[in-house]
Amino acid sequence: MKTQQSSIPIFQRDVIQKIRHHLLAWYEISQRDLPWRKTKNPYSIWVSEVMLQQTRVITAIPYFERFMEAFPNVEALAKSGSQKVLKLWEGLGYYARARNLHKACQMIVSEYGGNIPETYENFRQLPGVGDYIACAVTSIAFGKVRGAADANVKRVIARLLCLDLPVNTTSSNAVFQREAQALVSRKDPGAFNQAMMELGALVCSPSEPSCTKCPISKFCTAFSAGKTAELPRRLPKKKVPTHHIAVGVIQHGKKLLITKRKPDGLLGGLWEFPGGKVEKKEGADQACVREIFEETGLRVKNCEFLTRIRHAYTHFRIEMDVFMCSGISGKICLDGPVDYRWVTREQLSDFPFPKANLKFIPLIPDNK
Numbered sequence: 001m002k003t004q005q006s007s008i009p010i011f012q013r014d015v016i017q018k019i020r021h022h023l024l025a026w027y028e029i030s031q032r033d034l035p036w037r038k039t040k041n042p043y044s045i046w047v048s049e050v051m052l053q054q055t056r057v058i059t060a061i062p063y064f065e066r067f068m069e070a071f072p073n074v075e076a077l078a079k080s081g082s083q084k085v086l087k088l089w090e091g092l093g094y095y096a097r098a099r100n101l102h103k104a105c106q107m108i109v110s111e112y113g114g115n116i117p118e119t120y121e122n123f124r125q126l127p128g129v130g131d132y133i134a135c136a137v138t139s140i141a142f143g144k145v146r147g148a149a150d151a152n153v154k155r156v157i158a159r160l161l162c163l164d165l166p167v168n169t170t171s172s173n174a175v176f177q178r179e180a181q182a183l184v185s186r187k188d189p190g191a192f193n194q195a196m197m198e199l200g201a202l203v204c205s206p207s208e209p210s211c212t213k214c215p216i217s218k219f220c221t222a223f224s225a226g227k228t229a230e231l232p233r234r235l236p237k238k239k240v241p242t243h244h245i246a247v248g249v250i251q252h253g254k255k256l257l258i259t260k261r262k263p264d265g266l267l268g269g270l271w272e273f274p275g276g277k278v279e280k281k282e283g284a285d286q287a288c289v290r291e292i293f294e295e296t297g298l299r300v301k302n303c304e305f306l307t308r309i310r311h312a313y314t315h316f317r318i319e320m321d322v323f324m325c326s327g328i329s330g331k332i333c334l335d336g337p338v339d340y341r342w343v344t345r346e347q348l349s350d351f352p353f354p355k356a357n358l359k360f361i362p363l364i365p366d367n368k
């Protein structure tokens, strides 16, 4: 092995060939039987890669199957309404992924005649498509020689090359991307990228890699140096704040009031029950009454505690106190939400809600 000026080790060409050969042979017999691996259809591969960002395989599978049934191709997704798209994404989180995929398909129909662009450069221009997705999709679907470095692949690379770089910072992305590009098979880049991802998922796991079962252990620098437990290096996560939220389920006869969030930003386009942050020195029930008035213009007289929900987002957590509210007065005048509906309890399932709301919806009593 030789060492680059930057002190990052790189392998000799013949060693890289052996790594490719051993990894591809292992992948051939060890790969999991996943629905998106049964096809070379670029749209299916793209949908799966988008879903798998920030989501575990086991969680993504049923979402992928429902999504593909509803939207089997680019045209079907492009012509769907955004609410149907969000409903099928409900609970998967990171809803910008769904909104961007939808927009990208509309762009493909209008600018590419419905054909997914095959080059990395054109595909990379689509909404929501970053380096990783562009490399993964164009290599798997179109055989482009692009190394794809997701979290699993970065971990394998960090250990294989003994890279003392944190894997969880954007500043190290370029290095991992460069190494992935150096390693990727020129003959079968799609299978090689998937093999690297699969090795990271099944063998080179974060805490205890199964090095004795690893097809490339004899080339692994961390393994030979006894450093697999130290690598990859991660910068410590920042402590995330917890926000106290109050939410009101407003009942009026058999109907409940739901409001729609503005189309962009966190949870954009989803429906929810009105509410917001509890201010300092304010009770959650007072905050609930105040937030309902500020967001909807309605006054509520009765506010009865229903439950407390805890939920974690990427950069913060929430503790959400939920109240059943009734005795309304005033006229609806929205400030914040962009739409509202009065719906029955049964009709709630027609609308896409954030996961935190889905946690308490089953607890809402039937007002018969």
Ligand code: SF4
Binding pocket: 156, 159, 160, 203, 204, 205, 209, 210, 211, 212, 214, 215, 216, 217, 218, 220, 221, 222, 223, 228
């Ligand atoms: Fe990962 Fe161990 Fe294989 Fe190295 S030998 S790539 S640490 S599983």
